[in-house]
Amino acid sequence: MAKEYWRWKEYNWQDENIDWREAETISAGVDVGSVSSQAVIMADGELFAYASMRTGSNSPKSAENVMKWCMEDTGLTIDDLHFTVGTGYGRVNVPFADKAITEIACHARGAHKMYGKTIRTLLDMGGQDCKAISVDEKGKVTNFLMNDKCAAGTGRGMEVFADLLSLPIEEIGELSFQVEEEPDPVSSTCVIFAKSEATGLLRDGWPKNKVLAAYSSAMAHRVVSLLQRIDIQEDFAITGGIAKNSGVVKRIEKELGLSALTTKYDSQIAGALGAALFGKVLCEKKRKKAAAV
């Protein structure tokens, strides 16, 4: 089988300093996206564990798999989770979730925790969509714009290019800067047409990195127009898989003349983290209600 250059690494993580057995509330969030799924587990509102995997063709199964992997070596089972919130495009298909909340709300909530209260604009660059979200000081959504119709400006578009150029997707951000001079962006918006255009450039003798630079800046330009339409504020952050691609991120920053906020958290877990935060609040509400009866 040919090497799959688009295939990024799946991963899980847990905080060894936290003992979940001591926690009063264990809340979880599962974000089932079109390309990747993330799970987050929080112990009393502190991040305890997370995992990220590729979404399979069966969305309930993907939700289960990513949650299982998130709980690996923690001693936790699904039954230990007090409240689980599903989000993402597959949110209604999470069999073990107590509630489903839209990914727009969850991303805003998660980013508010990850990047701090000052965040006002969030750009979530997902596998098959791209969203610009305006957030208030409480992490609530005030407006959003979304492209989920066209692969231009999405992670899937970048995967197509990684495959075309036979370069590992995790390296292409850095590689796109290894050029003698920044080329003009590719002129086609459509990923299919950009691919033919890139093939032509390679044929003309362009090095792979230069083609990558031309595509990365076209992609940056595409999402900047979305950000401008939503009236981007200075404190902005980028989440999703593309947030890990410096080739796109730095070109977005350059075009905007702004620096994106940074975080110690993994940029891909914003949706699942927001879901888990909502889960904690909902769980406490449920308990209060039960106590009142």
Add this chain to the structure above:
Amino acid sequence: MISVGIDVGAKNINIVVLKDTELLGKGAAPSGFEAKDNADKLLNEILEECKISREDINLITATGSGRKDIDFANKKVTDVTAVTKGAISINPNIRTIIDVGAEEGRGIRLDENGKVIDFAVNEKCAAGSGAFVESMSRALEIPITEFGPLSLESDAEIPMNAQCAVFAESEVVSLVHSSTEKKDIAKAITDAIAARISSMIRKVGFESEIAVVGGVAYNVGFIRSIQDHLDREVLIPESPEYISAFGAALMSEN
């Protein structure tokens, strides 16, 4: 008078050689990356077959998205001009032309004198062009020539959610995994492209006779779907991919 029409498309070059209005020869080759050299070579091959020398040619007219590369052409005309000229020369009753090539879709509305009233073009997005069918036939693992006939075997109506060719490819893969039959998927794809093209045609308005030209006219599944969408019969001229080149060759008439 010997005239030549060269249509340089995103994917293929089509050449027609005429003596006045009579067809002497025609041929096609991939545009490749050196469209000019490829067109030059193809023209020489066709001329050799018709036993005509290059000096005998009175006029060469180039059209298509790559026409600017053809520096040996005496004249250059737009795609709309060329395809309109070609279509109404074949059938003067044509009022609407649907031209679907490898990377472009075009709808042209004509008046009773064959004059262009309005037109719409999509060259930005692969959905609604031949490239869409090509990438779908890759995803389905069936040859592009079998795509149309296979889709005709199905009456299923499975809506494709994706408009984008890249997303549609993932959707097709999911359909294959969920054991949907290939003929039903092929039908869903031809319906999707017909929906895109017909919404473009509605923008310019349509009136019979309607001609479908360009390489995608060979896809019988697309023809059925577009007829269903417009609720009209359409005409498909012989060698539909040569209509623009034919029209360009006829430019010497003016």
